[in-house]
Amino acid sequence: MGLSFGKLFLLILVLAVVWFGWRYFRVREKEAEIAAERMRQGGVVKAALREEAETMAPCRVCRTYVSANSAPCARADCPQR
Ligand SMILES: [Zn+2]
Secondary structure (H helix, E strand, O other), X not given: OOOOHHHHHHHHHXXXXXXXXXXXXXXXXXXXXXXXXXXXXXXXXXXXXXXXXXXXXXXXXXXXXXXXXXXXXXXXXXXXX
């Protein structure tokens, strides 16, 4: 028998180490992916909120939130028009 119990045990040990190592790296990879995705989405949401806060303003006449650039209001049915 070329395959003794000791060699078989060592082979199983090596396979176990490789398996757990591979799984560990896969989990770490997935976690990093999820964290990056969350960070990206959070940044997008924050950027969108900031954009809205900067550019949106209520019309002085009809109080509808419209773009601050279209003064006083872009609404077609605004009483001011
Ligand atoms: Zn208006």
